[in-house]
Amino acid sequence: MHAPVLVLNEATKRETGSKVHHANIQASKAVADIIRTTLGPRSMLKMLLDPTGGIVLTNDGNAILRELDVAHPAAKTMLELSRTQDEEVGDGTTSVIILAGEMLYAAEPFIDKAFHPTVICRAYSKALEDAIAALDQIAFEINVNDRQMLLNIVRSCIGTKFTSRFGTLIADLAIDAVNTITVDLGNGIREVDIKKYVKVEKIPGGQLEDSKVLTGVMFNKDVVSPGKMRRRIANPRIILLDSPLEYKKGENMTNAELMNEDDWTVLLKMEEEYIENICSHILRFKPDLVITEKGLSDLASHYLSKAGVSAIRRIRKTDNNRIARACGATIVNRPEELQESDVGTGAGLFEVEKIGDEFFAYIVQCKDPKACTVLLRGASKDILNEVERNLQDALGVARNVIKDAKLVPGGGAAELAISSILKKKSSSIEGIEQWPYKAAARAFEVIPRTLAQNCGVNVIRTMTSLQARHADGKDPNIGIDGNSGVISDMKELGIWDSYGVKVQTFKTAIEAACMLLRIDDIVSGIKKKQAGGPAAPAKPQVEDEKDADGEQILPE
Template structure:
């Protein structure tokens, strides 16, 4: 069966192009349709979507990005909306559903402004102004966090995965995400950190076992077995050598053909081959490694020499895995054994071991001293469940990474959005002229997040939203808002103070989602013409000429 197709045609039934108001209307409708698809996926009471992919497999998830990735759309505006969730996922790893719902709502609120005949450029100007003010409000409601305090970090990551499938094992998942991110954090000097979870924190999914058996290894795991049965399967404190060249006879570069007339010549060629392989192996043996890992092949002859000197070899290891091993063991990847020196050997690994899990053999290189790369081993009943856990873990690691970069938190549960909505509404009164209307529209659009949370929990949006608005409108004696941390409890759909309820989100996620949503809305409003480009078939004539002028 094919993936779910949400068809929104770019052309009107008559086939004429769309321009002006018609094009803007068409874009706004498309954006709203995409937002409506995943609106029910927000919050802890989120519904799941079942997607059928073209290969006949199914995906069960409530992760906005995973859903939109599978959906096939025809409308260009809808495509650009789907790109938003990808941007959000790449940048901050969380808030993918939020950003789509916000962008859809901002565009929906822009429609009445267009009907009032306000020029799109004026609307965009007001939106940009509102975005600047919104970012200031987020900064005001945010609080700093101590990234070394485990409890505070757990609370935070829990908010990210509490709405997902793995919320039952949230303590375990928080542990995994936090440990993985801390492992791959690298100080690059001048107070900056490099946290590359994509390259150095690999998730390995092995069906079978309990979900509770999942763990972050202090090292690397590969789906590989040794190349020769006599090689050692367990080495303590191995000396590791990493290569990205084959331990085989190097044949001539340009498809060399050799014709042999005498038998001795044949023996001579074999001898040259042997000598070449022996020279490579001797260079390796001189450095006394216990373990040789290469990205290319290892010939039988090379295996023979290595076994003789009690050296274990692994071959055809992926380049990405080799990079992770290099970070974990402190080894340097060498282009040729002949140029290797003693300092290229990695000695930080505590244990090399090959274990059988299920039907397959896995290589474990663990107990590394201060590894800067790790493997997260996930166990679970079935492939589908493991895939969903991996998606949720990705979000959790994204949250941990963002807080390490920018240690500030905003209240969750729609509290930040509501604070922005109330703050913008207050500031709108000082804006003169026609720009006040579209500025207000952004404030109204922000309320969509708490409203959707209330709807998804099955409560009455009107009553609870009014109560929440009243809480946010309360001001202290100095005129400052004092209710800005009130949000929605996604389970019961009631107003709660997020400071006591304990749902916090990284400021980076909130800022990114509002920036992305507003800027994409501005982009789509700028479009006043949708033209289908002419396909190659329509262009006639000898060299593409001769068509219509």
């Protein structure tokens, strides 16, 4: 048998060996260097210009990387890391990129010395296992009902953000929202779905201090007939539908042949009777508010307003789901199948308010709302967008802590403790894997080192002092105060990180570094259009077959 031959045409580019490794490492390091200055409370902001001329000011790692336009495949992989981290745990998007970049940079000397990438990856995987085991040693459990502790955790995680100057405002909003939607499933398992059940509504105007978490939901809609329908109802009975309250047309275009003048009247009467019939099914349950995702005709509006029922139409499905969860209603597909148990009675107040030029409907004061809306007010859209990004991070932190109530010290203390433990362990590892393992141990120090750099202190002195404090391994809580750059006890300052976020950061960063190191070939098979080349062969024309009536017969 002959070995398979890779045939490369003129348009195919190929890079191999250490050239690829160096290119990937340089690209990854370039991405890490872009957002290195956005780590910590003394972080710098980035001004992003999008193609349409819009400006975004932020220090959120994920928001910055989302706007980057990169061509190198390794750099694109690094951008994906940030997105994965954000979707998985909602925090640590900057740390994961910096750590992955440092892990790759630490591997460069070994590539130069002709170490096989598999050896380096094996050492890194061993370092990851030992790092998570070390993290378990320094982690401790907390009581999730201790609000002050939760507040400290969320504040320390978002203390690096723009909104940190407003005190505990964002942290309070995040904790209230997460506590509202948490469902205890028993056996210590909690369901916290912030994507589905926490809606952030941004309304320019007012002050940031006017922001609040509503005990229910709010959406940008007004009642169908403002003059006839009530805009304020106490303890409303709510019916939710996802079917239209209008005459149902045929599935395909229906042609009705009318012979006499009276036939038209009969047809209109049938439509009226159909809508009256649907409305009578709904009105049997004496609702105060009917909300549908589809259309609602003027006739249906007339019947409902005559019975003193307010109606809202064309609401988003996601909003409808939140309302159902907040007031205890069930979304019904067919009004004929309505039951008393489908009616929502858990809301204390329905109200429509005008804010600025728009109307907003509130369903609030719910008895047991398992969904909520966070109302954000602020001076301008740009500020509100940045506040929302900060709030999403805070919500992610609060969710992680409530789902997995374990903490590790912040301010780079956890990374320094892990680095110290791994350095001691490296001497017991046999063979050449010891060197990449030791390099991985040193790479963990990039987080505290970057914090020190962003504080503007003497990095070498600070890091030497920190390493000396962690050498005996007795106090893993010693880290850097991100505001002043002073070496401090994180326990006294109340600076904590979520255990779940740290584990995810380490796993994502090291596994991505290993994946990029194992690339030894980049083959680009993008074919360029050849100028003046032969034109593509034309498709043969087939004459369409026709049936007896001259209609075209489509091929099976």
